[in-house]
Amino acid sequence: MTAQVLAGALADDGRRRVFAAIVLGATDRAAVAARSGLAGREVVTALRRLRDAGLVTGDDGDLAIDGGWLREAARSAPPPTDAERPVAVGERVLRTFLRDGVLVGLPAQRSRRRVLLEHIAGSFEPGERYPERAVDEALRGWCAAGGSDHVTLRRYLVDEGLLARERGVYWRAG
Structure with a gap:
Protein backbone atom coordinates (compact mmCIF):
# COMPACT_ATOMS: atom_id res chain seq x y z
CA MET A 1 0.00 0.00 0.00
CA THR A 2 1.21 3.44 -0.82
CA ALA A 3 0.87 6.58 1.25
CA GLN A 4 -1.65 7.79 -1.32
CA VAL A 5 -3.85 4.71 -0.80
CA LEU A 6 -3.59 5.11 2.98
CA ALA A 7 -4.48 8.79 2.78
CA GLY A 8 -7.37 8.01 0.46
CA ALA A 9 -8.70 5.33 2.80
CA LEU A 10 -8.65 7.72 5.76
CA ALA A 11 -9.67 10.87 3.89
CA ASP A 12 -13.35 10.47 4.78
CA ASP A 13 -14.52 11.46 8.26
CA GLY A 14 -16.78 8.41 8.56
CA ARG A 15 -13.97 5.99 7.66
CA ARG A 16 -11.69 7.67 10.22
CA ARG A 17 -14.39 7.26 12.88
CA VAL A 18 -14.82 3.57 12.02
CA PHE A 19 -11.04 3.08 12.02
CA ALA A 20 -10.77 4.79 15.42
CA ALA A 21 -13.60 2.66 16.86
CA ILE A 22 -11.76 -0.51 15.84
CA VAL A 23 -8.48 0.83 17.22
CA LEU A 24 -10.30 1.46 20.50
CA GLY A 25 -11.50 -2.16 20.66
CA ALA A 26 -14.76 -2.49 18.72
CA THR A 27 -14.74 -5.93 17.05
CA ASP A 28 -18.16 -6.08 15.42
CA ARG A 29 -20.37 -3.79 13.34
CA ALA A 30 -22.76 -3.02 16.20
CA ALA A 31 -19.90 -1.95 18.50
CA VAL A 32 -18.33 0.10 15.71
CA ALA A 33 -21.66 1.82 15.04
CA ALA A 34 -22.13 2.56 18.74
CA ARG A 35 -18.62 3.98 19.19
CA SER A 36 -18.54 5.92 15.93
CA GLY A 37 -22.09 7.25 16.10
CA LEU A 38 -22.66 6.21 12.49
CA ALA A 39 -25.61 4.35 10.99
CA GLY A 40 -25.15 0.65 10.21
CA ARG A 41 -25.14 1.25 6.47
CA GLU A 42 -22.34 3.86 6.79
CA VAL A 43 -20.33 1.45 8.94
CA VAL A 44 -20.66 -1.35 6.35
CA THR A 45 -19.52 0.96 3.55
CA ALA A 46 -16.59 2.30 5.57
CA LEU A 47 -15.52 -1.20 6.60
CA ARG A 48 -15.54 -2.32 2.97
CA ARG A 49 -13.30 0.59 1.93
CA LEU A 50 -10.95 0.06 4.89
CA ARG A 51 -10.69 -3.68 4.13
CA ASP A 52 -10.03 -2.96 0.45
CA ALA A 53 -7.22 -0.64 1.47
CA GLY A 54 -5.75 -3.29 3.78
CA LEU A 55 -6.23 -1.32 7.01
CA VAL A 56 -8.88 -3.56 8.57
CA THR A 57 -8.84 -7.35 8.77
CA GLY A 58 -11.40 -9.92 9.91
CA ASP A 59 -15.13 -10.25 9.67
CA ASP A 60 -17.97 -9.16 11.90
CA GLY A 61 -17.03 -10.26 15.42
CA ASP A 62 -13.26 -10.26 14.90
CA LEU A 63 -12.53 -6.90 13.25
CA ALA A 64 -8.98 -5.68 13.82
CA ILE A 65 -6.46 -3.19 12.51
CA ASP A 66 -3.51 -4.61 10.58
CA GLY A 67 -0.88 -2.99 12.82
CA GLY A 68 1.96 -4.96 11.25
CA TRP A 69 1.08 -3.65 7.85
CA LEU A 70 0.94 -0.08 9.17
CA ARG A 71 4.39 -0.42 10.77
CA GLU A 72 5.81 -1.85 7.57
CA ALA A 73 4.25 0.93 5.50
CA ALA A 74 5.76 3.52 7.85
CA ARG A 75 9.22 1.95 7.58
CA SER A 76 9.17 1.56 3.82
CA ALA A 77 7.70 4.95 2.93
CA PRO A 78 10.22 7.13 1.09
CA PRO A 79 10.85 10.60 2.42
CA PRO A 80 8.41 13.13 0.97
CA THR A 81 9.45 14.98 -2.15
CA ASP A 82 9.26 18.76 -2.34
CA ALA A 83 5.90 18.44 -4.07
CA GLU A 84 4.54 16.31 -1.19
CA ARG A 85 5.79 18.50 1.65
CA PRO A 86 3.24 20.78 3.23
CA VAL A 87 3.47 24.25 1.76
CA ALA A 88 4.06 27.06 4.22
Whole structure:
Protein backbone atom coordinates (compact mmCIF):
# COMPACT_ATOMS: atom_id res chain seq x y z
CA MET A 1 0.00 0.00 0.00
CA THR A 2 1.21 3.44 -0.82
CA ALA A 3 0.87 6.58 1.25
CA GLN A 4 -1.65 7.79 -1.32
CA VAL A 5 -3.85 4.71 -0.80
CA LEU A 6 -3.59 5.11 2.98
CA ALA A 7 -4.48 8.79 2.78
CA GLY A 8 -7.37 8.01 0.46
CA ALA A 9 -8.70 5.33 2.80
CA LEU A 10 -8.65 7.72 5.76
CA ALA A 11 -9.67 10.87 3.89
CA ASP A 12 -13.35 10.47 4.78
CA ASP A 13 -14.52 11.46 8.26
CA GLY A 14 -16.78 8.41 8.56
CA ARG A 15 -13.97 5.99 7.66
CA ARG A 16 -11.69 7.67 10.22
CA ARG A 17 -14.39 7.26 12.88
CA VAL A 18 -14.82 3.57 12.02
CA PHE A 19 -11.04 3.08 12.02
CA ALA A 20 -10.77 4.79 15.42
CA ALA A 21 -13.60 2.66 16.86
CA ILE A 22 -11.76 -0.51 15.84
CA VAL A 23 -8.48 0.83 17.22
CA LEU A 24 -10.30 1.46 20.50
CA GLY A 25 -11.50 -2.16 20.66
CA ALA A 26 -14.76 -2.49 18.72
CA THR A 27 -14.74 -5.93 17.05
CA ASP A 28 -18.16 -6.08 15.42
CA ARG A 29 -20.37 -3.79 13.34
CA ALA A 30 -22.76 -3.02 16.20
CA ALA A 31 -19.90 -1.95 18.50
CA VAL A 32 -18.33 0.10 15.71
CA ALA A 33 -21.66 1.82 15.04
CA ALA A 34 -22.13 2.56 18.74
CA ARG A 35 -18.62 3.98 19.19
CA SER A 36 -18.54 5.92 15.93
CA GLY A 37 -22.09 7.25 16.10
CA LEU A 38 -22.66 6.21 12.49
CA ALA A 39 -25.61 4.35 10.99
CA GLY A 40 -25.15 0.65 10.21
CA ARG A 41 -25.14 1.25 6.47
CA GLU A 42 -22.34 3.86 6.79
CA VAL A 43 -20.33 1.45 8.94
CA VAL A 44 -20.66 -1.35 6.35
CA THR A 45 -19.52 0.96 3.55
CA ALA A 46 -16.59 2.30 5.57
CA LEU A 47 -15.52 -1.20 6.60
CA ARG A 48 -15.54 -2.32 2.97
CA ARG A 49 -13.30 0.59 1.93
CA LEU A 50 -10.95 0.06 4.89
CA ARG A 51 -10.69 -3.68 4.13
CA ASP A 52 -10.03 -2.96 0.45
CA ALA A 53 -7.22 -0.64 1.47
CA GLY A 54 -5.75 -3.29 3.78
CA LEU A 55 -6.23 -1.32 7.01
CA VAL A 56 -8.88 -3.56 8.57
CA THR A 57 -8.84 -7.35 8.77
CA GLY A 58 -11.40 -9.92 9.91
CA ASP A 59 -15.13 -10.25 9.67
CA ASP A 60 -17.97 -9.16 11.90
CA GLY A 61 -17.03 -10.26 15.42
CA ASP A 62 -13.26 -10.26 14.90
CA LEU A 63 -12.53 -6.90 13.25
CA ALA A 64 -8.98 -5.68 13.82
CA ILE A 65 -6.46 -3.19 12.51
CA ASP A 66 -3.51 -4.61 10.58
CA GLY A 67 -0.88 -2.99 12.82
CA GLY A 68 1.96 -4.96 11.25
CA TRP A 69 1.08 -3.65 7.85
CA LEU A 70 0.94 -0.08 9.17
CA ARG A 71 4.39 -0.42 10.77
CA GLU A 72 5.81 -1.85 7.57
CA ALA A 73 4.25 0.93 5.50
CA ALA A 74 5.76 3.52 7.85
CA ARG A 75 9.22 1.95 7.58
CA SER A 76 9.17 1.56 3.82
CA ALA A 77 7.70 4.95 2.93
CA PRO A 78 10.22 7.13 1.09
CA PRO A 79 10.85 10.60 2.42
CA PRO A 80 8.41 13.13 0.97
CA THR A 81 9.45 14.98 -2.15
CA ASP A 82 9.26 18.76 -2.34
CA ALA A 83 5.90 18.44 -4.07
CA GLU A 84 4.54 16.31 -1.19
CA ARG A 85 5.79 18.50 1.65
CA PRO A 86 3.24 20.78 3.23
CA VAL A 87 3.47 24.25 1.76
CA ALA A 88 4.06 27.06 4.22
CA VAL A 89 1.23 29.55 4.45
CA GLY A 90 3.48 32.33 3.12
CA GLU A 91 4.44 30.31 0.07
CA ARG A 92 0.80 29.47 -0.58
CA VAL A 93 -0.17 33.15 -0.39
CA LEU A 94 2.59 34.12 -2.82
CA ARG A 95 1.62 31.35 -5.24
CA THR A 96 -2.00 32.45 -5.11
CA PHE A 97 -1.54 36.20 -5.54
CA LEU A 98 1.60 36.43 -7.70
CA ARG A 99 2.02 35.14 -11.24
CA ASP A 100 5.45 35.48 -12.81
CA GLY A 101 6.36 38.15 -10.27
CA VAL A 102 3.25 40.21 -10.96
CA LEU A 103 0.41 40.86 -8.54
CA VAL A 104 -2.90 39.31 -9.66
CA GLY A 105 -4.87 40.42 -6.62
CA LEU A 106 -4.67 41.52 -3.02
CA PRO A 107 -5.83 39.21 -0.24
CA ALA A 108 -8.75 40.51 1.79
CA GLN A 109 -7.43 38.83 4.94
CA ARG A 110 -4.94 41.13 6.65
CA SER A 111 -2.47 38.41 7.67
CA ARG A 112 -2.24 37.12 4.10
CA ARG A 113 -2.00 40.63 2.70
CA ARG A 114 0.86 41.28 5.16
CA VAL A 115 2.78 38.26 3.80
CA LEU A 116 2.40 39.59 0.27
CA LEU A 117 3.36 43.15 1.25
CA GLU A 118 6.49 41.94 3.08
CA HIS A 119 7.52 40.15 -0.08
CA ILE A 120 6.97 43.28 -2.18
CA ALA A 121 8.78 45.48 0.37
CA GLY A 122 11.81 43.26 -0.14
CA SER A 123 12.31 44.92 -3.52
CA PHE A 124 13.40 48.11 -1.73
CA GLU A 125 16.91 48.26 -0.28
CA PRO A 126 17.08 48.91 3.47
CA GLY A 127 18.46 52.33 4.30
CA GLU A 128 18.13 53.67 0.76
CA ARG A 129 15.88 56.71 0.22
CA TYR A 130 13.47 56.73 -2.72
CA PRO A 131 11.53 59.68 -4.16
CA GLU A 132 7.81 59.01 -4.59
CA ARG A 133 8.21 58.76 -8.35
CA ALA A 134 10.76 55.89 -7.97
CA VAL A 135 8.48 54.05 -5.52
CA ASP A 136 5.53 54.43 -7.87
CA GLU A 137 7.59 53.15 -10.80
CA ALA A 138 8.74 50.09 -8.83
CA LEU A 139 5.21 49.33 -7.68
CA ARG A 140 3.74 49.71 -11.17
CA GLY A 141 5.82 46.70 -12.17
CA TRP A 142 4.12 44.64 -9.46
CA CYS A 143 0.69 45.88 -10.65
CA ALA A 144 1.12 45.18 -14.37
CA ALA A 145 -1.54 42.42 -14.35
CA GLY A 146 -4.16 44.74 -12.89
CA GLY A 147 -4.42 42.93 -9.55
CA SER A 148 -4.18 46.28 -7.79
CA ASP A 149 -2.96 49.79 -8.50
CA HIS A 150 0.40 51.18 -7.38
CA VAL A 151 -1.18 53.88 -5.19
CA THR A 152 -3.16 51.35 -3.14
CA LEU A 153 -0.10 49.16 -2.85
CA ARG A 154 2.04 52.10 -1.69
CA ARG A 155 -0.59 53.07 0.90
CA TYR A 156 -0.73 49.50 2.26
CA LEU A 157 3.07 49.35 2.50
CA VAL A 158 3.12 52.59 4.52
CA ASP A 159 0.09 51.65 6.64
CA GLU A 160 1.68 48.31 7.52
CA GLY A 161 4.93 50.02 8.50
CA LEU A 162 6.95 48.32 5.77
CA LEU A 163 7.79 51.62 4.09
CA ALA A 164 8.26 54.89 5.94
CA ARG A 165 7.46 58.25 4.35
CA GLU A 166 8.46 61.82 5.01
CA ARG A 167 8.01 64.77 2.63
CA GLY A 168 7.63 62.62 -0.47
CA VAL A 169 10.68 60.47 0.33
CA TYR A 170 10.24 56.77 1.14
CA TRP A 171 12.52 54.18 2.68
CA ARG A 172 12.18 50.60 3.82
CA ALA A 173 11.27 50.60 7.49
CA GLY A 174 12.56 48.19 10.08
